[in-house]
Amino acid sequence: MKNNPTITKKIIAGKFKGKTLKLPSKETTRSSKAIVLESFFNTLQFDIIDAVLVEVFSGSGSIGLEALSRGAKKIIFMEKDRDAIRTLRENIAQTDPSACEVIEGDSFSNIVHVKKRLAASGESAFIYVDPPFAYREGMEEIYDKTIEMIASLPLEMATLIIIEHMSTLELPESIGHFNRLKSKRFGKTSLTYYA
Numbered sequence: 001m002k003n004n005p006t007i008t009k010k011i012i013a014g015k016f017k018g019k020t021l022k023l024p025s026k027e028t029t030r031s032s033k034a035i036v037l038e039s040f041f042n043t044l045q046f047d048i049i050d051a052v053l054v055e056v057f058s059g060s061g062s063i064g065l066e067a068l069s070r071g072a073k074k075i076i077f078m079e080k081d082r083d084a085i086r087t088l089r090e091n092i093a094q095t096d097p098s099a100c101e102v103i104e105g106d107s108f109s110n111i112v113h114v115k116k117r118l119a120a121s122g123e124s125a126f127i128y129v130d131p132p133f134a135y136r137e138g139m140e141e142i143y144d145k146t147i148e149m150i151a152s153l154p155l156e157m158a159t160l161i162i163i164e165h166m167s168t169l170e171l172p173e174s175i176g177h178f179n180r181l182k183s184k185r186f187g188k189t190s191l192t193y194y195a
Helices: 034-048 062-069 082-093 107-121 142-151
Strands: 007-010 020-023 052-056 074-079 100-104 125-129 158-166 178-186 189-194
Touching (some): 020 062, 034 125, 034 189, 052 107, 062 082, 062 125, 074 082, 082 100, 107 142, 142 158
Parallel strands (some): 052 125, 074 100, 125 158
Antiparallel strands (some): 007 020, 158 189
């Protein structure tokens, strides 16, 4: 029997600082590196306070829960993998479950529910998209589908779109209504911002 130690990471700042988050298995998800997380929150600074953040392909929820800890008012998590969802719910339980919503299933089809929900409340959100890196089996189309999904977002729904992706991938200057603002590289991972 193989002994699988639980992999964890901590919330870096804010009201839940120091809380330990579990990470799902490496086979199913890939956690955002601390340096990527730090850069992202340095970019947002105080804009995250009282904001809504949608974390697409959320895995353990480390981005969304960090945002919640730093003052976001609502986080919508989107995740398909069963193990990841179990871990995500355990992590949410340590913070403020009333400010979190988990949408289970395929993010590409579930984005429709998120659009309706935000339209109904008249809210705009930060959309953080961290698709599984395309070199995994069955994930070859993932970036094309991700770009189509972003292109389908109404302008008023997204304050800022952030894509965490393989550095080897060149993303277009514009996707739908949104134009590329900047791209930052951290070794094999990059963050590209659209607004």
